[in-house]
Amino acid sequence: MPLPAPSLDDRSFNDLAAEARRRIGMYVPEWTDHNLSDPGITLLELFAYMTDIVLYRLNRVPDKHYIKFMELIGIKLRESEPARAPITFWLSAPQTTVMTIPGGTEVSTVRSETDPGIVFTTDAPAEILVPQLNYVLTSAGGIEGRQFSVIDVGRLVDGARGFNAFSSDPPAQDDAFYLGFEQDLSRHILGVHLDVDTAEGAGVDPRNPPYIWETLSAGDSQNWTRIEVDFDSTLGMNVTGLIRLHLPVMRRAVRSEISAFWVRCRLDLREGVQNYRVSPQIDKLEVSSWGITTDATNARRADMELLGRSDGSPGQTFYLDNTPIVPRGPGEYLIVRLEDGREERWTEVSDFATSTPNDRHYTLDSQLGEIRFAPALRHRDGHIHVYGMIPPQGAAIFMRSYRSGGGVTGNVAKYTINVLKNSIPYVERVTNREPARGGLNAEDLETAKMRVPGHLRSLGRAVTPQDFEYLAHEAAPGEIARVHCLQPAMTTRGEINLMVIPAVPRMQGYLSPESLNLSPDVRDRIVAYLDERRLISTQLNVVQPAYQWVETEVRFRHIPVYDGDTVSRAVEAALFDFLNPLIGGTDGKGWPFGRDLFVADLMAVLLRVPGVEYIRSVKLYPVSYNRGQFTRASEAVNEISVVQHGVIVSYKHDVRID
Secondary structure, three states, X not given: OOOOOOOOOOOOHHHHHHHHHHHHHHHOOOOOOOOOOOHHHHHHHHHHHHHHHHHHHHOOXXXXXXXXXXXXXXXXXXXXXXXXXXXXXXXXXXXXXXXXXXXXXXXXXXXXXOOOOOEEEEOOOEEEOOOOEEEEEEEEOOOOOOEEEEEXXXXXXXXXXXXXXOOOOOOOOOOEEEEEEOOOOOOEEEEEEXXXXXOOOOOOOOOOXXXXXEEEEOOXXXXXXXXXXXXXXXXXXXXXXXXXXXXXXXXXXXXXXXXXEEEEEEEOOOOOOOOOOOOOEEEEEEEEEEEEEEEEEOEEXXXXXXXXXXXXXXXXXXXXXXXXXXXXXXXXXXXEEOXXXXXEEXXXXXXXXXXXXXXXXXXXXXOOOEEEEOOEEEOOOOOEEEOOOOOOOOOEEEEEEEEEEOOHHHOOOOOOEEEEOOOOOOEEEEEOOOOOEXXXXXXXXXXXXXXXXXXXXXXXXXXXXXXXXXXXXXXXXXXXEEEEEEOOOOOOOXXXXXXXXXXXXXXXXXXXXXXXXXXXXXXXXXXXXXXXXXXXXXXEEEEOOEEEEEEEEEEEEEOOOOOHHHXXXXXXXXXXXXXXXXXXXXXXXXXXXXXXXXXXXXXXXXXXXXXXXXXEEEEEEEEEEEOOEEEEOOOOEOEEOXXXXXXXXXXXXXXXXX
C-alpha cells in the first residue's frame, strides 16, 4: 500500500483568496468594490496563486521527503492481521462413519441490534475419525522403572474381562493405565465410556478425583501433557459413566515395545487429594468421538470472483470487491482463463524485480485489494523490457479464492463464537474454548517511521544481536512481546539462541504458564524468516526463555490515614508489575534476561508504594513448574539466581498487614 504523504499546509487557492477578501475590511475599510472585475481583486487573486505555488513547494519538504525515503528503502505499511481462534465442533452423538467439517465453514459471534456478528472461517477441512481402541496397558512402579501389563482389548470391549485401573495394592503415586490408538486423534473430543463396579474405588472425593489424563506432547520437549477434561460422570470411577477429553496435538510413541498414539490416566496424589483404598475395577471400556477442534480465522471467503478482462497492455490493475485481504493460503491464487477455455494459474510475488517475460506473476496489495500485472519499461537502446508475462487480450481474470477481514475487533473473548452459519449434519453446537488472538489493525504512518532506524541498521541481514531481535519482530508483527538474542561468547561458537516471549492479552497481574508458551506456528515463521537473512555458518535456535517463577510473603505496616485493604492491593500489584517478564524490572521494559533477584530489590519497590509506612519482613521463595503443577521451595532465600536465558515471573504473593 502506498505511504500517505502529509500536507504541511493544506490551504488551496480558493482558501487563500477567501482569506484575503476577509482581511480587506480590517486593513482597507474604504475598499468596498469586491467584484471580480475590480483590479484590486485581480491582484489579490494573483498573490493567492503565487502563494499557492509556494505552499505546493513547501508540502514537498521535510516529512514528505522522509516518507519518500521510506518508500525508496522498501518500507511499507503493515497490513491488518486477522484474529485466529481454535473452534470446537460438537456432535449431537458419536457417529459410526468419518465426518468432515469443510474448510471455509463460517461461524460467528451472536449478532446484536447494534453490532453485526464477527465472522470466522475454518482454515482447512477437519475429519472427525471413528476411534478404534487397539491397545490397553497398565503400569506401576512410578516414573522410573515402570512395569507394564497388557490387557486383552477384545475381551475388555465386549465386557468379558476387566482390569484394575491402578495396579498397586493399595494404589500408589503414578500408577496408570494406557489407551493406545493406531489413528492420530489430535484435537478430537474423545469419549471414554467406563463400566465399573459401583463404589469399588472407595475413599476418594468424587468431585476431586486423584487422577489426571495425559498424552504425549507433539512439541520439541515430548513430555506428557495434561488433557483438559470436559465432562466426567463416573464420580471418580465409582459408577458407570462417560468421560469426555479434549485431546491436544498428539504424537506416536513406544510404550512396552508397542508403537501407538497414547492416552493415559495417571494417579496423581497431589496435596489435599484423597487416595483410593482399593483400585477401581473397570469391567468394560468403549471409546467414541464427540467432535473436533480446528483453527479458524476472522475472515470471509470469496470464490471465483471475476475481476474483468485483460486488454493486453502492461501494468494493468484490477480490484477485489472485499478488503482488507488476509494472507493467502493454499488454493488462494489468480486464474487467467483464455478465450479457448484453458486456465492458467498465476503466482503472487512481492515485486517484479526478478521476474522474466515468461513468468506468470502478479502483485496484490492486501489493504487496497489491488492486483497489478507486470509493467514494461523502455531502455536506453530503444527496446522495451517487460517484467513478467502479460495476460492476453480478452482473457478473463478470476481470483480463485481469497479471504477478507482482520483487525482488533476479531480478538473476541472465549465462549463467544457460538453461531454456526453453515448447516452441517449432526453438528449440534460450536464454541471457542480459548480467546481469539492476533488481530491487528493496519499500521499507521507514525508507527512505520519508528521502524526505519532498525531497518537501516539491519538492511535485511541478521548479523548482530540487535539485527536478530529486530527481524524477529518483523517476522511475526504483533505476536511477539520481547526478544533477546544470545551470541558467542555466551553460547558455543557459531550458535545463536533467540529467546522469544509471545504477546499476551493482559500484561499485568498473574501470567499463566500457557500464555507464555511460544506457539510452534510463530516459532516456525521466525525461523523461516531469519534463515533467509542469517549467515549460513550460524546455527539458529528459537526457543522460549527459562521462566523462573517466584513467590513472596510480605508483612508491612501502613500509614493510618490510608485504607489498609487498598494499600495491600497496591503492594500486591507492585510486586506483580516488578516481577514481570514483559513490564517488570527497574525500567518497566521487562525483567532483564539473566539478572538475579534479591530481597533488597523487593524492599526498594515496596517502600515506594503510597501508604506503606515500613516493611516488617519479606520472604522470597523460588517456585518450579512441571507438568502443570507449581512446587514452592521449602525454605526462603535471600537471592534467586537466573540463568542467562532466563527471566523472573510472579507466581503469587502473600501480602498482609502486620
